[in-house]
Amino acid sequence: MLKIQNLAVHYGMIQAVHDVSFEVNEGEIVTLIGANGAGKTTILRTISGLIRPSQGSITFEGSEITKIAPQKIVAGGLSQVPEGRHVFAGLTVMENLEMGAYLRKDNDTKADYEQVFQKFPVLKERKNQDAATLSGGEQQMLAMGRALMSKPKLLLLDEPSMGLAPIFIKEIFSIIQEINQQGTTVLLIEQNAKMALSVADRGYVLETGKVVLSGTGSELLESEEVKKAYLGG
Numbered sequence: 001m002l003k004i005q006n007l008a009v010h011y012g013m014i015q016a017v018h019d020v021s022f023e024v025n026e027g028e029i030v031t032l033i034g035a036n037g038a039g040k041t042t043i044l045r046t047i048s049g050l051i052r053p054s055q056g057s058i059t060f061e062g063s064e065i066t067k068i069a070p071q072k073i074v075a076g077g078l079s080q081v082p083e084g085r086h087v088f089a090g091l092t093v094m095e096n097l098e099m100g101a102y103l104r105k106d107n108d109t110k111a112d113y114e115q116v117f118q119k120f121p122v123l124k125e126r127k128n129q130d131a132a133t134l135s136g137g138e139q140q141m142l143a144m145g146r147a148l149m150s151k152p153k154l155l156l157l158d159e160p161s162m163g164l165a166p167i168f169i170k171e172i173f174s175i176i177q178e179i180n181q182q183g184t185t186v187l188l189i190e191q192n193a194k195m196a197l198s199v200a201d202r203g204y205v206l207e208t209g210k211v212v213l214s215g216t217g218s219e220l221l222e223s224e225e226v227k228k229a230y231l232g233g
């Protein structure tokens with residue numbers, strides 16, 4: 001579904017991503033794990049069209065999207081939940097969800113709001129509340145709900161567990177699995193390697209802008225290198 005080939009990304013003279021290749025098949029949860037500064041967000045923003053690569057190609061469902069405008073990429077079925085959520089603080093919960101549906105060509109959104117509320121009941125309780133007044137975990141749920149309102153075929157999540165209490169982390173990961181089981185393919189970026197690998201079909205380990213290891217989620221969980229570097233020994 002998504003194929004990244006020999007991707008390189010520069011910020012001015014600094015190269016943040018070096019010759020990265022990986023793929024995500026339809027129906028999978030694939031995770032990209034790595035430490036601070038490994039290049040995870042850079043890769044995600046490049047896939048979404050927000051940063052232009054200096055080399056390489058990105059194809060989504062067989063079409064090259066490397067030079068496509070971000071809003072067209074979203075309309076084509078690829079939606080991202082950015083690092084740090086970035087909900088629209090001055091808008092209500094409901095208005096944030098409406099923004100997620102903005103690029104849709106159909107008006108048949110009613111059932112999708114219901115689905116989002118069923119996954120995240122707290123958003124229904126707070127639908128008229130300003131997004132700025134939500135807790136961090138609730139904002140993460142809103143950012144995910146907003147992305148789901150665009151009806152993505154592929155959902156990109158950038159560190160959904162960041163800054164959340166363990167109970168919220170568990171809930172977020174179980175909802176990611178539910179979203180996947182309902183037919184959405186997921187690319188999950190995480191520093192929480194243990195949680196990410198335990199829900200992922202496959203994973204890639206990124207170090208200073210390079211893929212250094214790949215395998216199934218369980219293979220990587222068992223890998224000595226991963227254990228040493230990411231799972232505390």
Ligand SMILES: Nc1ncnc2c1ncn2[C@@H]1O[C@H](COP(=O)(O)OP(=O)(O)OP(=O)(O)O)[C@@H](O)[C@H]1O
Binds near residue numbers: 011034039040041042
């Ligand atoms: N706008 C920018 N200008 C210059 N350098 C940048 C910019 N954004 C990121 N970088 C650099 O690119 C490298 C990769 O950063 P990136 O944000 O992709 O890492 P990350 O893996 O998402 O890290 P984290 O887990 O901390 O979010 C880092 O060395 C960072 O300093």
Ligand SMILES: [Mg+2]
Binds near residue numbers: 040041042083
């Ligand atoms: Mg990041």
